[in-house]
Amino acid sequence: MEDIVEDFLELVQIDAASGNERGVADAVKAKLEALGLAVEEDDAGASFGGNAGNLLAVLDGGLPGSILLNAHMDRVANGLGIEPQIKDGLIVSDGTTILAADDLSGVAALIDSVRRLQACGQKFPRVEYLFTVGEEAGLLGSKAFDTSRLRAKVGYAFDSPGRLGRVVCAAPGQVSLTVEVAGKAAHAGNCPEEGVNAVTALAKILATIRDGRLDPESTANFAVLDCGTKVTNIVQSYAVCRGEMRSRNDAALSAYVEYFERHCREAASGTGAAVKTTVTPQYESFSFDEDAPVIQAALAALRDMGAEAQVNGGGGGMDANVFNAAGIGVVGVATGYSGNHGISERIVLDDLRRAGELAERIVLSWADMGGLPE
Template identity: 55%
Template sequence: MERILEEFFELVKTDCISKDERKIADWVKPKLLELGCTVEEDDAGSHFGGNTGNIFAVLEGTLPGSVLFNAHMDRDANGFGIQPRIEDGKVVSDGTTVLAADDLAGVVAILDGLRRIKASGKPHCRIEVVFSVSEEKELSGSRYFDMSKLQSKIGYCIDSPGRIGRIVAGAPSGAQLKIEVFGKAAHSGNGPEKGIDALKYAAKMVANLPTGRLDSESTANYAIFHAGGSATNVICDYACVLGETRSRNHEKLLQYIEKFEQYCQQVVEGTGAVVKTEADITYKAFNVTEDQPCIQLMKKVYDKMGLTMLVETGMGGMDANRFNEHGIQCVGLASGYFNNHSNGEHIYVEDLIRAGEMVEQIVLCYAD
């Protein structure tokens, strides 16, 4: 079995969840040190109840410039006890868990790429690696990564679904939304007019706020509703709704948030109820065009590998959002996985092996 595949099997069988990436980090660190990297771990996890930080590794080179590679160590929640096996040229789980190719494929591809570069003996530039934590939780890990450590102007986030050759060149802004309605409890039989029904107003907000696909580049969704009523004979005095909105156009995201806040206030106006809204913009949209160096370099890489380049945009946030926000031009690269975040997740063996080669070729083509 190819080493990259062996390592992939080993890592997916290692139990892990967002905020507890300890075992993966402890597995990855010695591998990076062995390759000659400097390795450090930050305290990102401590900001959100996690036990692991982002791993930052650097392999110094003799050529000028620097390239960044990124993958995340955590996985979707249903990722304990993964039993991977190969079926028809794909690695699959036993159907009761995810596979965690999202994003351990990225982790092993980067390690394999570094190993190939070392083995080639060819001169290379500085290579920066960020293995992040809690990416699946609103990119929480990279939120606390110290971007000033990075020298790279271009980067690759190996964390996108699709066959190898696919590039995700754009991703939306995302915001977490919270509505809290404060009413007043009263006996529903003896004095309903003395109460203020928080549940009713919260429900009205959810019923009338635009959701689903808002336009070609924006969506919104409310998914969690807590009513704080204590008994059916008491008017409900508290309700809370959690949702999210995303847009590839950051301005539109801001407009939605403004309307969201205004509408919630409007619903409670003159009712005696109080509403508190929160909108936490967790990541910002980016869009890298095909004429930019980051994608031009990939064109060379895929040509050399005999692969067809496919440039698309996605509607999911990824660590690439953060790097772009900090001035590093960064896109998502596919490593051959499909149906991530489901028990049907699988990855093409052929693509996974080529993903290591892709990392190597990025470094070699960058040098040219």
């Protein structure tokens, strides 16, 4: 079995979650150190109650310029006790858990690229390997990472769904949206006319708000409802709903935020309830043209491998959003997984086998293209 497949199978069987990456981080560190790399761990975990930090390791290839290769070590819930199986050209779980190919396939690909670059016999730019924690909990590890430690101005996040060959050139920005409604409590049987029902006022707001797919680049979702009590004999004085809006178009994002605030006020007017909205930016969008060098280097690598390339935008945020906001041009690279975040998650075995080679060839294609921005 290839090293990359072995590493992948080993890593997914180490229990982990966002904030509980210790076992995976120790295994990744040991593998990199066995390859002769020095690994530094930061204290990002402490910023969100986690037990591991981001890992940074550098591989010097003798050419000027640096390139960032990134993957995350955490996974979404239902990722304990994973029993991976190879079946019909795929790796799947036993059907009761996720597979955690998101993103241990990326982690395994990056480790494999170290082995390959060390053996390639060519000079290449300096590679900064960054393995993050807390990605699935809101990009917490990358947000806590001190990007001034990086020299790279371009990079690749090996963390996108789709077949090997897909390059994600754009990802949405996201804001968290909260609407709180304050009414007035009263006994529901004795004097309901003295109360103002926050629940029905909130229902009015939600019944008429534009959500779901807003346009080809934008979505909104209101998902969490709460009013603090569980009794029916009081006219409810408080209700809250939390949601999110994402868009690859920054103008659409600000327009929706304005609409959200106005709609909440207007829909509840006449109910007597007071409305408070809170908008919290989570991360910024990014977008690259297909002729951007960061995309062209990936396309050249895919051409060398005879893999079919596909460049398009994604619907999720990732560590790349954080790096782009910090001025490092990072795009997403697919490793062959699909159905991530659910029990049907799978990865195409042949794609995984070649994901390390793709990382290697991307680095080498920068050398062919005449170097990297310093």
